[in-house]
Amino acid sequence: MSSTLPNASQVGLPASDASSAAELASLTVRLRGALRQFPDFPSPGILFEDILPIFADPSLHEALIRSLELHIRANYDQKPDVIVGLEARGFLMGPSLALRLGASFVPVRKQGKLPGPCETQGYEKEYGQDFFQMQADSIKPGQKVLVIDDIIATGGSAYAGGELIKKMGGDLLGFIFLLELEFLHGRDKLPAPVYTLLSGQA
Numbered sequence: 001m002s003s004t005l006p007n008a009s010q011v012g013l014p015a016s017d018a019s020s021a022a023e024l025a026s027l028t029v030r031l032r033g034a035l036r037q038f039p040d041f042p043s044p045g046i047l048f049e050d051i052l053p054i055f056a057d058p059s060l061h062e063a064l065i066r067s068l069e070l071h072i073r074a075n076y077d078q079k080p081d082v083i084v085g086l087e088a089r090g091f092l093m094g095p096s097l098a099l100r101l102g103a104s105f106v107p108v109r110k111q112g113k114l115p116g117p118c119e120t121q122g123y124e125k126e127y128g129q130d131f132f133q134m135q136a137d138s139i140k141p142g143q144k145v146l147v148i149d150d151i152i153a154t155g156g157s158a159y160a161g162g163e164l165i166k167k168m169g170g171d172l173l174g175f176i177f178l179l180e181l182e183f184l185h186g187r188d189k190l191p192a193p194v195y196t197l198l199s200g201q202a
């Protein structure tokens with residue numbers, strides 16, 4: 001575990017609740033079993049991975065956030081200052097993870113949703129094109145940032161989020177996902193280390 005991250009008691013966990021590879025392995029088995037697949041959604045040829053059953057069950061929800069926390073504590077030398085979540089499903093995990101780590105949470109939103117001056121970046125994803133925005137003062141130069149989202153497919157969404165963070169001078173520590181569609185090689189686009197919880201790749 002990194003010496004610069006807060007320890008368990010500093011973030012409100014019992015001191016005995018230490019990072020453990022065995023605990024992480026058993027949590028990820030439970031999480032994998034909860035996912036559902038929907039063919040041809042939202043368009044023909046797409047096999048949609050549905051993560052929502054995890055959030056319908058409090059014990060799975062807890063297992064997810066705990067797994068992410070354990071991974072970050074065990075694998076990053078530097079404490080993240082900011083967890084950035086990508087709209088919309090990155091918002092399901094980002095805020096609670098940030099709280100556990102004693103970090104800020106900052107959203108990346110689809111264009112037109114954020115007030116005030118914004119940075120904007122266009123992107124392509126597995127089933128369409130879009131624009132992402134962040135409030136222009138939401139990342140301070142030099143802040144250490146981890147990006148989180150549910151799934152990496154082509155990597156277009158995460159790449160755009162990373163570009164916005166870099167425009168503001170943020171220091172990208174890495175990208176964290178629940179799932180990866182490996183056949184699309186999205187991780188090859190990204191400018192910082194990529195970890196996907198349910199494939200175990202780092």
Ligand SMILES: O=P(O)(O)OC[C@H]1O[C@H](OP(=O)(O)OP(=O)(O)O)[C@H](O)[C@@H]1O
Pocket residue numbers: 086087088089090124125126127149150151152153154155156157158186
């Ligand atoms: O790697 P990519 O090809 O970019 O695809 C991954 C992105 O696609 C999905 O979001 P979506 O844009 O469907 O939005 P939502 O979370 O608002 O449903 C998913 O939650 C990721 O953000």
Ligand SMILES: Nc1ncnc2[nH]cnc12
Pocket residue numbers: 046047048049050125126127151153181
């Ligand atoms: N196949 C997929 N399932 C769920 N979310 C996605 N985002 C991009 N591709 C996806």
